[in-house]
Amino acid sequence: MKRLLGDLKPGERACVEHIEGGGALRRRMMDMGIVPGVELEVVRRAPWGGPLQVRLKGYYLAMRRGECAKIIVTEAHQEHREHLLASR
Amino acid sequence: MKIALVGNPNVGKSTVFNALTGSNQQVGNWAGKTVERKSGLIQRANQEIELIDLPGTYSLTAYSQEEIITREYILREKPDVVMAMVDASNIERNLYLVLQILELSPRVVIGLNMLDLAQTAGITIRTSELAAALNVPVVEIVAAKGKGIEEFLTEAIRVGELEQDLSPVEVSYPKELEQKIQAMEDLLAKTKWATRYPMRWLALKRLERDPEIGQEWKISTSQSRKSKSKDSCCDPGDVVNYELLETVVLPGDDLLQTYEAEGWSKDHFEMAFADAKYKYISHILPRFRTHENPAKPTWTDLLDRWVLSPIWGYPIMFAVLAVVFWGSFVASAPIGDAVSQGMAWTADVLVGLLRWGHVPDFVQSLVRDGIFAGVGAVLAFVPQIAIFFAFFSFMQDSGYLARAAFLGDRFMQLMGLHGKSFFSLVSGFGCNVPGIMATRTLEDPKDRLITMLINPLIPCVPRLGVMSAVVAAFFPGSRGSVVMLSLLFLSMILVMFSALFLRRVVKQTERSAFVMELPLYHIPTMRNVLIPTWHKTYSFLKRAWTFILVASIVVWVLSSYPQGVPMNETWAGDMGGWLSFIGRPLGFDWRIMVAIVFGFTAKETTLSTLGILYGVAADASQSIAQAMTGAMTPLRAFTFLVVYMLYIPCLASVVTTYKESGSLGWTSFGVAYNLILSFVMGWIVFHGGMLLGFQ
Numbered sequence: 001m002k003r004l005l006g007d008l009k010p011g012e013r014a015c016v017e018h019i020e021g022g023g024a025l026r027r028r029m030m031d032m033g034i035v036p037g038v039e040l041e042v043v044r045r046a047p048w049g050g051p052l053q054v055r056l057k058g059y060y061l062a063m064r065r066g067e068c069a070k071i072i073v074t075e076a077h078q079e080h081r082e083h084l085l086a087s088r
Numbered sequence: 089m090k091i092a093l094v095g096n097p098n099v100g101k102s103t104v105f106n107a108l109t110g111s112n113q114q115v116g117n118w119a120g121k122t123v124e125r126k127s128g129l130i131q132r133a134n135q136e137i138e139l140i141d142l143p144g145t146y147s148l149t150a151y152s153q154e155e156i157i158t159r160e161y162i163l164r165e166k167p168d169v170v171m172a173m174v175d176a177s178n179i180e181r182n183l184y185l186v187l188q189i190l191e192l193s194p195r196v197v198i199g200l201n202m203l204d205l206a207q208t209a210g211i212t213i214r215t216s217e218l219a220a221a222l223n224v225p226v227v228e229i230v231a232a233k234g235k236g237i238e239e240f241l242t243e244a245i246r247v248g249e250l251e252q253d254l255s256p257v258e259v260s261y262p263k264e265l266e267q268k269i270q271a272m273e274d275l276l277a278k279t280k281w282a283t284r285y286p287m288r289w290l291a292l293k294r295l296e297r298d299p300e301i302g303q304e305w306k307i308s309t310s311q312s313r314k315s316k317s318k319d320s321c322c323d324p325g326d327v328v329n330y331e332l333l334e335t336v337v338l339p340g341d342d343l344l345q346t347y348e349a350e351g352w353s354k355d356h357f358e359m360a361f362a363d364a365k366y367k368y369i370s371h372i373l374p375r376f377r378t379h380e381n382p383a384k385p386t387w388t389d390l391l392d393r394w395v396l397s398p399i400w401g402y403p404i405m406f407a408v409l410a411v412v413f414w415g416s417f418v419a420s421a422p423i424g425d426a427v428s429q430g431m432a433w434t435a436d437v438l439v440g441l442l443r444w445g446h447v448p449d450f451v452q453s454l455v456r457d458g459i460f461a462g463v464g465a466v467l468a469f470v471p472q473i474a475i476f477f478a479f480f481s482f483m484q485d486s487g488y489l490a491r492a493a494f495l496g497d498r499f500m501q502l503m504g505l506h507g508k509s510f511f512s513l514v515s516g517f518g519c520n521v522p523g524i525m526a527t528r529t530l531e532d533p534k535d536r537l538i539t540m541l542i543n544p545l546i547p548c549v550p551r552l553g554v555m556s557a558v559v560a561a562f563f564p565g566s567r568g569s570v571v572m573l574s575l576l577f578l579s580m581i582l583v584m585f586s587a588l589f590l591r592r593v594v595k596q597t598e599r600s601a602f603v604m605e606l607p608l609y610h611i612p613t614m615r616n617v618l619i620p621t622w623h624k625t626y627s628f629l630k631r632a633w634t635f636i637l638v639a640s641i642v643v644w645v646l647s648s649y650p651q652g653v654p655m656n657e658t659w660a661g662d663m664g665g666w667l668s669f670i671g672r673p674l675g676f677d678w679r680i681m682v683a684i685v686f687g688f689t690a691k692e693t694t695l696s697t698l699g700i701l702y703g704v705a706a707d708a709s710q711s712i713a714q715a716m717t718g719a720m721t722p723l724r725a726f727t728f729l730v731v732y733m734l735y736i737p738c739l740a741s742v743v744t745t746y747k748e749s750g751s752l753g754w755t756s757f758g759v760a761y762n763l764i765l766s767f768v769m770g771w772i773v774f775h776g777g778m779l780l781g782f783q
């Protein structure tokens with residue numbers, strides 16, 4: 001099921017499917033490690049429509065909702081495999 | 089030997105740099121940029137090493153000033169060795185930059201830092217495996233405790249002295265990409281220019297249509313320029329200029345066209361390369377990293393549960409800000425007073441000496457009332473600035489500043505600004521000078537400029553003091569607080585409006601992206617807090633000094649000539665008189681205009697100027713304000729308050745804006761904007777008030 005990152009509830013995880021738009025914003029996201037296939041977790045949302053705190057690759061990122069709406073995600077089903085890989 | 093330190097923001101580069109260079113640092117700016125350039129000389133085993141601390145960056149593309157600087161430095165100045173620092177607790181993303189560096193620079197040593205943090209988070213890194221996977225030396229460090237730093241440097245020197253370049257690992261791209269890279273490499277191999285960079289890197293960048301590929305640059309450290317700018321007020325520091333020598337037309341345009349037709353555009357290539365690098369990292373990661381219990385919450389998680397909580401986050405932030413404000417603007421007051429008193433005392437001693445030497449009166453007055461009074465007023469700020477910056481460095485290094493940006497971002501978004509502007513604007517309430525300086529954390533130069541220009545609209549503590557005295561005199565009782573709140577509200581609205589308006593003026597078309605790392609919490613080291621504080625205070629003093637001295641003398645001349653006449657007949661008084669045509673539509677008499685003119689150096693003097701003009705002998709601000717009530721209607725007083733709140737805060741803030749923006753044009757624009765806005769608002773308030781039937 002496809003969703004936007006901005007629609008996830010705190011505690012939910014998903015995998016990046018693709019990033020809409022281009023230019024500087026997309027490159028910036030790429031530099032921070034948001035590329036297709038990466039697993040993201042929304043940790044919390046700032047009140048009154050403020051930014052989201054997202055966890056990926058073991059670190060934290062703050063992103064605005066507008067930016068999160070550019071990231072299309074799918075349900076994270078690779079979770080298991082990744083953990084296995086990491087602890088190998 | 090030239091060695092460069094490179095790494096992501098917050099990996100501990102400054103800690104290593106400070107430990108290696110100690111006090112032997114030169115801090116300046118990168119030519120034409122507002123980013124600090126830090127370099128230092130180190131002596132090791134009859135080798136002189138120039139160590140450069142490049143700004144923290146996430147990649148080597150050309151997205152931000154920091155990235156451009158780092159890239160240009162490595163490309164154009166070609167350091168002998170690159171010391172790449174990596175955060176062990178966040179190695180996956182950190183290696184992305186490392187892979188980019190490995191493609192570009194053949195002599196790299198990796199410093200694996202934050203091993204203590206990684207350990208507490210349950211992360212183990214097998215250093216030898218990491219070194220084997222990348223085929224470059226890796227040194228373990230815990231920079232905050234000083235461990236491994238010397239070994240890191242020794243290893244870098246060893247690599248620098250090797251006969252042959254290292255042969256670091258090459259990222260293997262998917263087959264389709266590899267073919268395209270190979271085709272481009274074959275084409276490029278024929279040009280002479282291409283021999284100066286690693287061929288594979290060139291091919292990648294050519295495919296990404298990097299504009300800098302093919303350009304040849306000359307480095308010039310023009311001596312004359314350097315010495316000339318030394319004594320001007322905004323010394324850009326260590327000036328290294330790059331001059332474009334020639335642009336070589338590289339082959340491959342046809343090939344690029346073909347790829348474009350196949351759907352391989354610039355963006356497409358960039359994405360594919362990034363993707364491949366991350367895939368490669370996840371592929372090699374299990375060889376050297378194990379993460380036990382990744383679900384176990386770390387210290388940072390536990391703290392953030394409170395610090396970033398929707399309920400507790402804001403009270404905590406207010407508490408933190410209160411401590412910072414109290415520390416920098418209240419607790420520092422006695423030191424500031426001591427500085428003023430010290431200056432006054434020195435002035436008295438000097439004047440005594442001059443009198444003894446029968447030096448003419450006007451020289452004595454110049455020394456006491458001009459130089460010492462003017463410079464003293466600015467020096468009294470210095471303790472505030474120093475303490476504020478110590479707090480600022482502490483919050484930045486500890487990771488709290490990013491959290492404050494996270495919490496404040498919602499408000500900044502309304503103005504089209506970045507969350508990091510929040511702290512600068514809030515600091516403005518304490519004093520606009522550090523508020524303007526605090527814009528340094530903003531990456532986007534335009535955002536930074538806007539934040540700098542709107543900062544003076546926020547009333548600082550001294551201004552609030554004068555305002556509340558006037559409010560108390562004219563609007564007794566509970567009406568006073570309503571008036572005060574309405575003034576603060578007006579300033580908020582104008583800050584917001586100006587931010588939106590200035591975005592048009594500076595042509596900020598792109599909405600600033602807010603994709604910001606929330607680093608793990610760290611305990612900052614003493615040295616990391618004190619060294620930047622010292623540099624900032626020192627550079628403020630050094631650069632402001634001449635300018636403020638000259639300005640103080642000018643103000644003194646204007647306000648004390650012709651000699652022996654009352655204040656309103658001096659040149660400055662005359663100026664107030666001429667300017668009363670501006671004040672008249674606002675209902676101001678010449679006294680107010682004179683006070684406004686005099687207030688330019690430091691606004692807190694306005695009340696005492698008014699006291700003299702209204703002939704009030706008393707010193708206390710309350711009684712001066714009381715005396716004004718006879719001469720003014722409440723509406724006029726309110727108009728005065730509006731203008732007073734909004735026009736330029738003080739000379740020091742103007743000098744700081746000039747220094748931080750590096751542009752005389754924008755500084756003048758800011759001053760003009762402030763003046764016009766304040767008088768226009770005053771006019772609106774005055775006439776609006778009259779229409780509504782207020783007196």
Ligand SMILES: Nc1nc2c(ncn2[C@@H]2O[C@H](COP(=O)(O)OP(=O)(O)O)[C@@H](O)[C@H]2O)c(=O)[nH]1
Pocket residue numbers: 095096097098099100101102103104144201202203204205229230231232233485486610611612613616
């Ligand atoms: N726990 C821990 N903290 C460190 C280490 N090295 C640096 N720090 C802290 O990390 C923060 C950021 O370091 P800094 O040198 O300012 O990073 P820079 O942004 O790369 O220059 C500071 O608070 C340092 O005290 C380390 O090895 N372990």
